[in-house]
Amino acid sequence: MxxxxxxxxxxxxxxxxxxALAATEIINLKAILNLPKGTEHFVSDLHGEHEAFFxxxxxxxxxxxxxxxxxxxxxxxxxxxxxxATLIYYPREKMKHLLSHIENVEDKHExxxxxxxxxxxxxxxxxxxYTRSKVRKALPPEFLYVIEELITETIxxxxxxxxxxxxxxxxxxxxxxxxxxxxxxxxxxxxxxDHLHIVGDIYDRGSGPHHIMDRLLSYHSLDIxxxxxxxxxxxxxxxxxxxxxxxxxxxxxxxxxxxxxxxYGINLLPLASYAMHYYKDDPCDCFKxxxxxxxxxxxxxxxxxxxxxxxxxxxxxxxxxxxYPQFELDNRNLLHRIDYEHSSITIDGxxxxxxxxxxxxxxxxxxxxxxxxxxxxxxxxxxxxxHSDKLQSHVNLLLSNGGLxxxxxxxxxxxxxxxxxxxxxxxxxxxxxxxFSGRDWYEFLDSYIRKGFCSPNDEERKLGKDIMWYVWLHPxxxxxxxxxxxxxxxxxxDDQEAHIECKNPYYRYYETEAVIDNILQSFxxxxxxxxxxNGHVPVKVxxxxxxxxxxxxxxxxxxxxxxxxxxETGIAGYTxxxxxxxxxxxxxxxxxxxxxxxxxxxxxxxQNINVVINSTRQLVQNTDDxxxxxxxxxxxxxxxxxxxxxxxxxxx
Numbered sequence: 001m002x003x004x005x006x007x008x009x010x011x012x013x014x015x016x017x018x019x020a021l022a023a024t025e026i027i028n029l030k031a032i033l034n035l036p037k038g039t040e041h042f043v044s045d046l047h048g049e050h051e052a053f054f055x056x057x058x059x060x061x062x063x064x065x066x067x068x069x070x071x072x073x074x075x076x077x078x079x080x081x082x083x084x085a086t087l088i089y090y091p092r093e094k095m096k097h098l099l100s101h102i103e104n105v106e107d108k109h110e111x112x113x114x115x116x117x118x119x120x121x122x123x124x125x126x127x128x129x130y131t132r133s134k135v136r137k138a139l140p141p142e143f144l145y146v147i148e149e150l151i152t153e154t155i156x157x158x159x160x161x162x163x164x165x166x167x168x169x170x171x172x173x174x175x176x177x178x179x180x181x182x183x184x185x186x187x188x189x190x191x192x193x194d195h196l197h198i199v200g201d202i203y204d205r206g207s208g209p210h211h212i213m214d215r216l217l218s219y220h221s222l223d224i225x226x227x228x229x230x231x232x233x234x235x236x237x238x239x240x241x242x243x244x245x246x247x248x249x250x251x252x253x254x255x256x257x258x259x260x261x262x263x264y265g266i267n268l269l270p271l272a273s274y275a276m277h278y279y280k281d282d283p284c285d286c287f288k289x290x291x292x293x294x295x296x297x298x299x300x301x302x303x304x305x306x307x308x309x310x311x312x313x314x315x316x317x318x319x320x321x322x323x324y325p326q327f328e329l330d331n332r333n334l335l336h337r338i339d340y341e342h343s344s345i346t347i348d349g350x351x352x353x354x355x356x357x358x359x360x361x362x363x364x365x366x367x368x369x370x371x372x373x374x375x376x377x378x379x380x381x382x383x384x385x386x387h388s389d390k391l392q393s394h395v396n397l398l399l400s401n402g403g404l405x406x407x408x409x410x411x412x413x414x415x416x417x418x419x420x421x422x423x424x425x426x427x428x429x430x431x432x433x434x435x436f437s438g439r440d441w442y443e444f445l446d447s448y449i450r451k452g453f454c455s456p457n458d459e460e461r462k463l464g465k466d467i468m469w470y471v472w473l474h475p476x477x478x479x480x481x482x483x484x485x486x487x488x489x490x491x492x493x494d495d496q497e498a499h500i501e502c503k504n505p506y507y508r509y510y511e512t513e514a515v516i517d518n519i520l521q522s523f524x525x526x527x528x529x530x531x532x533x534n535g536h537v538p539v540k541v542x543x544x545x546x547x548x549x550x551x552x553x554x555x556x557x558x559x560x561x562x563x564x565x566x567x568e569t570g571i572a573g574y575t576x577x578x579x580x581x582x583x584x585x586x587x588x589x590x591x592x593x594x595x596x597x598x599x600x601x602x603x604x605x606x607q608n609i610n611v612v613i614n615s616t617r618q619l620v621q622n623t624d625d626x627x628x629x630x631x632x633x634x635x636x637x638x639x640x641x642x643x644x645x646x647x648x649x650x651x652x
Contacts (some may be wrong), residue, residue, distance in 0.1 A: 038194025
């Protein structure tokens, strides 16, 4: 009976049917191992800020400008370098702006030619770390052969110089220069970053998470570590009612209901009619929006919908808490604790004044019971979320390219935290008769989130959906990492003490190297050369906080992409570049507008901090891909042995 290894070699022989082809592939793979590793780009906590994200994506967190500096050095002025960088980010717009100042035809011809030479030099540099095959796959089809010829040829003779110039002159004479320049710019952006990591929270606060997801659908290589804001949207897409209410409430609070209505085609009319009916004479003062709307009528409707969905959320969450006593969240059921006579509420043994008790849809004898009208509204919303093709495609991307954590090239990536106890040890979580901690807990929750979408078992699928709500706000959620989500208190209680959300001890210990070493080891990583890339909690730079902790073993890259956080952080986010020469942390200035970036060359890239500088250049053989390639080489060598000892017969 043939063993498994031999059957595998038989299959492999279908791809490489003889010694010559197998040996050639070994040669190719060994050559790849000695290329420089591709550049990885890390971003986190985008929170719907699509314009700023698109700009960071275009400039590779400064990777494009770094390459320009490396190649052109002092041969270009800073102004020329800035114009060249902006041209690469926004080719058509920047060309239009620059050419509008050039009237002479010969001068335009000269500009085209000089720009093409510069772009070709850049293309040669950024493509040098890839195989010709990989570069060819990235080339725009309409200019494939011409670009390949230009970036692979060297001008080492008079004949080659003439040949080169004829190609460029022909591109210009045939009126294809602008299209060709755009194609070259797109190629440079594609090759500057080999792989993108998004360390959580694409959704909420900003107005364009759907635009971000649209862009990611076509991105060449990426992974996503889910944040709690992503998971609550996943729950909504799965039809989980409490998640749906949270998603709508967040959009209403930040004046972003258009994300749902126009971005995802969610029908909010039943909710709007309900809200206008019950809160038509209510100023809804406790539910002011975190935005400035110009239309008073729109503002009023948003306020009413904001209050309506918030109260509905408290009911839905109350029902979940009662359904799952094992969640141990009874202290977060607050509607039945309201003293309407004295406009107060008792929370954790303390009495607080409450600012609003006008809740016409709440039955004081059974406060968590939904009215028939509310049940109909939630059913309609559920169907609308389930049948939004765009939302479902975006969630499918999150599922196929994402997870709760990732280990990649000796870096441990997760959005939130590893739950710790008060002594800084990895805490155990009880779930029924089982206990989980750290990595196992992440994997357990990850598996149930996926079951919420695809389990054939109805009970498991229902539990999976409800676990997405659990992951959104539970103290045992490593994506949340706080003792409570004080939504009710922040809306309805003035006393700031009630608003406090105590962070998990992780955030006290993540500057302690022994704790970080323990976390890395629990994920099978060596603390001597591994590190954690973390998001979720903004780094308050203006208060002197550093994103680099434990001698670079942990890097927090949430620096405030969301405008709502920038007054706290003092910057507009961190991103990380990991190339063959080391790790660079990029701190960003607030993004103004795309128009400013095009017209003035303004950039949100502000400064780089070298976290790790490699003494020798990192090669593909030092990466996870390198490990896979080495395994393939070993298998191909086994195939060669099988051909040579007669176990398999060559085919020609």
